[in-house]
Amino acid sequence: MSIDVEPLFQPLHVRGLTLANRIVMAPMTRNFSPQGVPGLDVAAYYRRRAEGGTGLLITEGVGVDHPAALGDAGLGESNLPHLYGEAALAGWKRVVDGVHGAGGKIVPQLWHQGVMRDPGTGPHPQAPSMRPSGLWGPTGRTSSIAPAYIERVQAPTQPMSESEIQDVIDGYARSARHARELGFDGVAVHGAHGYLIDTFLWDETNRRSDGWGGDRRARTRFATEVVRAIRREAGEALPIFFRFSQWKQQDFKARLATTPRELEEVLGPISDAGVDVFDGSVRYFDRAEFEGSPLNLSGWAKKITGKLSMAIGGIGLDRGFYDSKRDGRAGGSDNIELLMTRYLRGEFDLVAVGRALLNEPGWTHKLRHGHELPPFDEARLKELH
Numbered sequence: 056m057s058i059d060v061e062p063l064f065q066p067l068h069v070r071g072l073t074l075a076n077r078i079v080m081a082p083m084t085r086n087f088s089p090q091g092v093p094g095l096d097v098a099a100y101y102r103r104r105a106e107g108g109t110g111l112l113i114t115e116g117v118g119v120d121h122p123a124a125l126g127d128a129g130l131g132e133s134n135l136p137h138l139y140g141e142a143a144l145a146g147w148k149r150v151v152d153g154v155h156g157a158g159g160k161i162v163p164q165l166w167h168q169g170v171m172r173d174p175g176t177g178p179h180p181q182a183p184s185m186r187p188s189g190l191w192g193p194t195g196r197t198s199s200i201a202p203a204y205i206e207r208v209q210a211p212t213q214p215m216s217e218s219e220i221q222d223v224i225d226g227y228a229r230s231a232r233h234a235r236e237l238g239f240d241g242v243a244v245h246g247a248h249g250y251l252i253d254t255f256l257w258d259e260t261n262r263r264s265d266g267w268g269g270d271r272r273a274r275t276r277f278a279t280e281v282v283r284a285i286r287r288e289a290g291e292a293l294p295i296f297f298r299f300s301q302w303k304q305q306d307f308k309a310r311l312a313t314t315p316r317e318l319e320e321v322l323g324p325i326s327d328a329g330v331d332v333f334d335g336s337v338r339y340f341d342r343a344e345f346e347g348s349p350l351n352l353s354g355w356a357k358k359i360t361g362k363l364s365m366a367i368g369g370i371g372l373d374r375g376f377y378d379s380k381r382d383g384r385a386g387g388s389d390n391i392e393l394l395m396t397r398y399l400r401g402e403f404d405l406v407a408v409g410r411a412l413l414n415e416p417g418w419t420h421k422l423r424h425g426h427e428l429p430p431f432d433e434a435r436l437k438e439l440h
């Protein structure tokens with residue numbers, strides 16, 4: 056490959072963290088942590104990516120310290136890891152030490168499933184699922200979740216009470232403290248894809264008329280309080296990464312913002328709360344988000360907030376995640392040149408790679424040295440390769 060990728064191998068400093076390069080492993084649920092505890096196999100899996108030269112690893116979604124954070128989110132998971140309790144924390148310590156031993160950096164992605172948690176499942180089956188307004192979301196607009204499942208969870212429940220909201224925020228704070236104490240290099244927040252934080256941002260699932268709902272800016276309050284609580288516990292040295300998305304699992308066509316001005320209403324307050332890097336989750340990194348500019352969602356986040364941003368979506372592959380799930384085809388890497396063009400324009404500062412890094416732990420090293428990258432193998436999605 057004759058494309059010059061060396062510009063991606065410049066260090067990046069953000070707060071107290073120095074990354075050796077701009078390639079980031081995207082957060083990917085693996086479901087290999089029985090009782091919420093990542094074992095030696097999980098530690099080895101992350102270490103392989105650090106050994107492969109990837110500058111930063113974002114872990115799979117990790118349940119925060121709240122009873123309803125995790126369950127089977129319509130996807131049949133049951134071995135999802137969490138970030139509380141002696142055994143899980145010891146497991147994560149092994150992961151962190153392994154990655155550091157290989158010269159890498161790693162941050163946990165803090166996750167609360169919110170409305171997506173299947174009631175009656177997870178480590179605390181009796182806990183009610185957390186829904187800002189008691190709503191799962193519109194039905195009939197998703198293709199990734201089985202209709203029978205939606206039928207079962209669609210009935211409205213009690214909206215979250217003031218004390219339930221505070222309990223969840225405290226859970227994020229405790230897990231952020233654990234992250235710092237374990238030696239993680241920052242904290243990533245899952246604010247996307249129709250999970251709890253996103254359902255506060257989205258008008259379809261946040262119909263509250265108290266201080267947690269209202270217009271687009273008012274709906275950011277939960278996200279901002281979570282970020283502030285994380286900052287208090289994580290300290291000033293650790294960067295906070297924030298993932299957001301237009302699309303929801305409940306509705307792929309959903310949009311939090313239809314113009315840059317609306318996006319500013321969402322991201323402005325979240326940025327002010329203390330986010331360092333925005334990660335606008337899209338399926339194709341090269342799609343323009345709004346008419347009249349080629350910028351993608353992360354590009355707009357950077358332009359609007361002045362913070363760092365991270366590109367994601369089909370990098371090193373020619374098919375997005377859900378499209379390739381439908382037709383089983385993910386293709387090979389032919390978009391690195393396009394990636395470099397956009398990167399060199401300054402649209403984003405970091406490049407997150409998901410499935411291509413599941414497929415090939417040494418992806419980053421191979422990209423840098425022009426080695427051939429293996430064709431995508433769908434089986435990797437279900438293995439701890």
Ligand SMILES: Cc1cc2nc3c(=O)[nH]c(=O)nc-3n(C[C@H](O)[C@H](O)[C@H](O)COP(=O)(O)O)c2cc1C
Nearest residue numbers: 081082083084115116367368369370376408409410
């Ligand atoms: C197996 C798998 C699990 C995923 N789990 C998560 C997750 O836990 N948290 C998250 O924010 N995104 C998750 N994603 C989305 C990825 O982070 C990424 O945005 C998506 O795969 C697109 O990037 P790619 O085209 O490079 O794979 C997952 C994706 C895959 C393939």
